[in-house]
Amino acid sequence: MSSKQQPGKDNFTRNLVIGVVVGVVLIMLVPTLLSKQTKTDAAIPTFASAVHGYGITYNADLKDVPVIDIYEDFQCPVCAQFEAAQGDYLESLIADKKATVVYHTLSFLGPESIASANAAACAADESKFLDFHKMLYTNQPKENSGAWSNAALAEAGKSVGLTSQKFASCVNKGKFADWVGNVAAEGAKKNVNSTPTVFINGKELNRGNDYYDRNLFKAAVERG
Amino acid sequence: MTAIKPWLGLISRLVLGGVLLAAGLLKFQHLDKSQMAVRAYEMLPVGIANFIGIVLPFLEIGMGLLLILGAATRSMGFAGAALMVVFVIGISQAWARGLSIDCGCFGGGGQVEPGTASYLPELLRDGGLAALGIYLFLFPQSKFALDKFATTKKLDQKENQDEQ
Numbered sequence: 001m002s003s004k005q006q007p008g009k010d011n012f013t014r015n016l017v018i019g020v021v022v023g024v025v026l027i028m029l030v031p032t033l034l035s036k037q038t039k040t041d042a043a044i045p046t047f048a049s050a051v052h053g054y055g056i057t058y059n060a061d062l063k064d065v066p067v068i069d070i071y072e073d074f075q076c077p078v079c080a081q082f083e084a085a086q087g088d089y090l091e092s093l094i095a096d097k098k099a100t101v102v103y104h105t106l107s108f109l110g111p112e113s114i115a116s117a118n119a120a121a122c123a124a125d126e127s128k129f130l131d132f133h134k135m136l137y138t139n140q141p142k143e144n145s146g147a148w149s150n151a152a153l154a155e156a157g158k159s160v161g162l163t164s165q166k167f168a169s170c171v172n173k174g175k176f177a178d179w180v181g182n183v184a185a186e187g188a189k190k191n192v193n194s195t196p197t198v199f200i201n202g203k204e205l206n207r208g209n210d211y212y213d214r215n216l217f218k219a220a221v222e223r224g
Numbered sequence: 225m226t227a228i229k230p231w232l233g234l235i236s237r238l239v240l241g242g243v244l245l246a247a248g249l250l251k252f253q254h255l256d257k258s259q260m261a262v263r264a265y266e267m268l269p270v271g272i273a274n275f276i277g278i279v280l281p282f283l284e285i286g287m288g289l290l291l292i293l294g295a296a297t298r299s300m301g302f303a304g305a306a307l308m309v310v311f312v313i314g315i316s317q318a319w320a321r322g323l324s325i326d327c328g329c330f331g332g333g334g335q336v337e338p339g340t341a342s343y344l345p346e347l348l349r350d351g352g353l354a355a356l357g358i359y360l361f362l363f364p365q366s367k368f369a370l371d372k373f374a375t376t377k378k379l380d381q382k383e384n385q386d387e388q
Contacts, residue, residue, distance in 0.1 A: 011370075011371070011372050013370055014295045014296075014370040014371055014372065017290075017293055017295045017370055018290060018295050018296050021286050021289050021290055021293075021295070022286060025282050025283075025285060025286040028282065029278075029279065029282045032255065032278060032282075033275075033278055033279075036255065036259075036274075036278055106256070107256065108254060108256035108257040108260060109254075109257075110253075110254065184256050188256070188259050188260070188263070188270070188274050189270060189271070189274070191263055191270045192260075193260050193263050193264040193325075193334045193335045194260075194334045194335040194336075207335075207338075
């Protein structure tokens with residue numbers, strides 16, 4: 001089929017196509033690689049601590065208490081189960097100053113995870129992270145169904161008293177999008193391969209019942 | 225037999241290229257998840273796994289496009305087969321070590337509940353795709369391809385003459 005073509009001109013289209021495909025792939029790859037790096041100049045919400053992998057950190061200054069790192073995604077159904085099982089207990093640990101608790105809001109389930117994590121950071125800026133966090137899990141919609149758009153998240157914030165214009169504009173503008181990326185990049189460095197993942201004093205909690213049974217979880221925290 | 229080869233080549237190109245393109249596009253939409261999928265194989269240091277998790281989808285998209293268009297078929301067939309062999313090794317070692325992971329072949333990935341991982345179908349699929357890649361490496365001439373074999377390498381010329 002090809003033998004009738006003029007030699008030398010034959011593969012011009014082919015070579016051009018190869019060049020274009022390779023070029024476009026590289027042009028898209030390089031900025032993507034850069035965007036996945038931790039951005040030290042990102043806007044950081046109150047409570048977030050670079051030392052703790054950019055997670056929203058409670059009781060950061062306490063000594064001699066267990067450090068509980070929670071890696072979660074607001075769209076992950078199992079994370080909602082974990083929150084239902086242990087959320088109150090974790091909040092009581094925070095209130096009673098019995099543990100340092102770090103919430104790492106990962107966002108690998110898609111755009112609405114990113115939007116939710118950003119909105120949660122906006123809530124943290126107004127000292128309402130925990131309320132907003134609980135509200136998101138209680139009302140968790142189907143993954144990326146369109147329910148957690150920025151506008152919907154801003155609206156949902158009103159139910160926990162986040163009525164300020166500042167909150168709404170923070171959510172709508174995605175003010176903490178770079179911070180959400182930092183949390184993801186730091187989680188990736190910590191080799192977190194599923195959500196929820198809990199570390200107690202840097203040691204990963206056993207998979208299985210420890211996550212969902214209050215007594216087992218409590219025992220694991222108290223062992224430290 | 226020689227008349228059917230270019231058609232087999234076309235089918236191999238479209239199947240292998242189509243699978244690579246689809247797999248790459250699905251991973252591209254969730255790069256965090258793609259990184260997680262590579263880490264979950266526990267074969268590489270975390271930093272390298274994270275790098276590969278980002279590069280792999282781009283590689284797959286590029287290879288898939290070139291195969292579908294029939295450009296650089298021979299080297300893309302070889303590269304595709306090599307990639308599938310790497311996947312087979314990764315999945316086999318995960319299976320042998322008793323890891324419970326999603327292969328992350330078409331997006332997804334990471335740890336799954338123990339007992340729910342399915343490795344055999346994935347190994348068979350990747351083995352089949354590797355065979356298509358090897359076929360294209362051996363017989364790169366195919367219908368509706370951008371590659372023109374009259375003026376390329378000696379081996380390809382021989383292929384072309386065989387056909388005539």
